[in-house]
Amino acid sequence: MSTSASQIHTDSDRENVIEVRGLVNRFGENLVHDDLDLDVRRGEILGVVGGSGTGKSVLLRSIVGLLKPTAGDISLFGQPQAQVLAEYEQGKNIRYGVMFQDGALFSSLTVRENIKLAISEHFDISDDLLHPLSCMKISLVGLPAHSATLYPSSLSGGMRKRAGLARALAMEPELLFLDEPTAGLDPVSADGIDQLLRTLRDTLGLTVFLVTHDLDTLHAICDRIAVLAEHKVLTVGPLDEVAQYDHPWVQEYFSGPRGRIVTSQYTDA
Numbered sequence: 001m002s003t004s005a006s007q008i009h010t011d012s013d014r015e016n017v018i019e020v021r022g023l024v025n026r027f028g029e030n031l032v033h034d035d036l037d038l039d040v041r042r043g044e045i046l047g048v049v050g051g052s053g054t055g056k057s058v059l060l061r062s063i064v065g066l067l068k069p070t071a072g073d074i075s076l077f078g079q080p081q082a083q084v085l086a087e088y089e090q091g092k093n094i095r096y097g098v099m100f101q102d103g104a105l106f107s108s109l110t111v112r113e114n115i116k117l118a119i120s121e122h123f124d125i126s127d128d129l130l131h132p133l134s135c136m137k138i139s140l141v142g143l144p145a146h147s148a149t150l151y152p153s154s155l156s157g158g159m160r161k162r163a164g165l166a167r168a169l170a171m172e173p174e175l176l177f178l179d180e181p182t183a184g185l186d187p188v189s190a191d192g193i194d195q196l197l198r199t200l201r202d203t204l205g206l207t208v209f210l211v212t213h214d215l216d217t218l219h220a221i222c223d224r225i226a227v228l229a230e231h232k233v234l235t236v237g238p239l240d241e242v243a244q245y246d247h248p249w250v251q252e253y254f255s256g257p258r259g260r261i262v263t264s265q266y267t268d269a
Contacts, residue, residue, distance in 0.1 A: 014041045015078070017175055017207045018063060023072035025058050032058050034231035036072070045201055045208040046236075047218045050228030051249055056211045059228070060177055063209070064098055076175070091122030096175040097168035101183060102160055105152040111138060111163045112148035118170035137166040142196055158189035162196070169200075176200075178210045182217055194220045215254075215262040 018040035025033040032055040040046050048056050061067040063074055065085040074081040077095060087093040105114050115134040119125060125133075138148050141162040152160055161181055168176060181197065182190035198221045201208055212218065218225055218239055226236040227250055235245045243254035243263075253259060 017042045017077060019075045021073045023062065024070040025055060025062060026070045031231055036232045038226060038233050040207060040209055042207050043205060044223040045210060045221050047222035047225045048211045049213060049225060054228040056228055057179055060179055060211055064177055094122060094171035095173055097171060097173040098177040099164045099168040099181060101180045105163055107152050110149050110151055115167050115170050118167045137169055141166045157185050158192060161193055175207045178208065180211055182214045197221055215259060219262060219266045
């Protein structure tokens with residue numbers, strides 16, 4: 001774990017931006033979550049990990065309102081989820097942004113048009129203002145200016161991720177949801193995304209809910225790790241503590257061959 005993240009963001013008394021209580025998600029006979037509880041603290045980067053089928057993305061979609069849980073309560077910013085979602089739909093109080101896997105950009109729109117659309121969906125703003133606003137977001141995520149006129153098919157994997165992030169940041173949210181932001185990237189591009197996320201968190205005061213399988217990301221930028229297993233959050237805490245949790249999947253993930261290699265890189269550094 002990075003020194004800055006672990007030293008600056010460890011106060012357990014901070015406000016919970018997300019609170020999940022008793023969450024149940026069931027699809028037919030398939031039980032995904034059962035009485036799941038989770039808190040996400042203001043200003044932290046929380047990494048959510050788990051084996052295939054443990055419902056990491058299902059949890060994210062439940063929190064942002066794209067999936068109605070079978071049971072349970074969710075609050076955002078100390079308010080009932082339904083109230084926050086209603087304000088979001090009405091464009092009254094856009095407090096969170098979402099980046100799905102591979103950016104999920106509209107293929108028929110340029111990068112700049114994708115960002116403009118994210119803003120114009122909620123506000124009636126002239127193009128004279130939309131243009132500089134979208135260019136500012138493009139610059140914010142480290143994309144070159146010329147990428148504004150490119151279509152997603154012309155972007156590299158890393159550029160698509162950054163463009164998706166720019167769109168998620170279009171409304172200047174306090175809370176950012178990211179689904180596998182480094183998946184499919186080469187190590188250099190993945191590291192660039194990690195460093196960008198840490199910089200954005202520190203400079204913009206963001207809270208980040210991050211679904212990932214990337215051990216490097218967990219070490220580099222996450223303040224706490226939540227492990228999904230057995231239909232619930234099995235354990236949550238700083239990486240060093242979570243890695244010691246006595247569970248077969250946790251031990252294989254953090255202490256297996258790949259886990260030992262990654263850990264040694266950060267320990268040696």
